Amino acid sequence: MTAPAAASDRPLRLGYLPLVDCAPLVAAVRLGLDRRYGLRLQLQRQASWAAVRDRLLSGELDAAHALAGLVYGVETGIGGPKGELAILSTLNQNGQAITLSSQLARSLEQGLSLRDALASLRRPAVFAQTFPTGTHAMWLYYWLAAQGIDPMREIRILTLPPTQMPEALARGELDGYCAGEPWSMQAELAGVGRRVIRSGTIWPGHPEKVLACRREFAALQPDAAIALTATVLDACRWLDADMRHRREAARWLADSQVIALPARDIEACLLPADGDGQTQLRFHADGQANFPWLSDGLWFLAQFRRWGWLPPALDGEDAALIGRVHRIDSYRQAAQRIGVPVPDGDSRAHRLFDETS
Missing domain, CATH: 3.40.190.10 (Periplasmic binding protein-like II)
Structure with a gap:
């Protein structure tokens, strides 16, 4: 693809926690993929998910490696500040x-x-x-x-x-x-x-971490949001393309500024464990792991209601909320630019371990 112009001269500040599934952000910078797509990424390690939330909302971070459920919790104002966040893509499944x-x-x-x-x-x-x-x-x-x-x-x-x-x-x-x-x-x-x-x-193939940002950033800087999505999506594809890539990523993650643990321990978490491909840590899976499925978001809202954190939903309320949060259009544009297949629909079926259908 032709690299889009960066939205500004300053780097985009991306937050992450020291976990193996921050690998796409680290790989994007180490491989220089951000420059390929007209961006400069500056990674900033965070102490907790609450810090990620607060710095996203304040604008100290432009985007972050974040828990999928964190985004919906902020959107609904459960147990903390309420704000408008967006999910640009899913970073991984399982793990x-x-x-x-x-x-x-x-x-x-x-x-x-x-x-x-x-x-x-x-x-x-x-x-x-x-x-x-x-x-x-x-x-x-x-x-x-x-x-x-x-x-x-x-x-x-x-x-x-x-x-x-x-x-x-x-x-x-x-x-x-x-x-x-x-x-x-x-x-x-x-x-x-x-x-x-x-x-x-x-939940085989469950969504886990996402690439999150403020909705204002996604709306006012759409070229930067698409370029950021493409950058990280390309890094996810690289991680799944060859297990040797994951071994290299383990060495990067072992750095004292990232996870600060022995590379062999991190490598053991990145490489496939026993089980089929649906239950192992996946970063790409031909884009199936990265698409921000609307149905995934609806599952989280259903769990919030299950535990009494939200009142019963009005007709269409949850679908409207998820539609605001998931940046389906920008994801599809980013995927198209780098040749990642996208599904025809925006929802998928899921099946958890205790369900019969």
């Missing part, structure tokens, strides 16, 4: 896990139900997620509810940055958590917990 303490994991291996395992603690169980409306909260709550545990009433829930979770588990402050890699693996390496289910098993 998260629910980790339990070694004691609880052994109880499940011995055949106890989750309810009986939690009862053996003789106190309310404490679990952590990374943001109240984020994807990790949704996977954790869905998994608990599928086993008859009411996550709103029967356990204590904490919000922690993912980097702090393995140590909190080791200190006995947590009984389990849901987080992105490499922070679930770190509990196993330290011998303090075990991954009991991966998010791709809960």
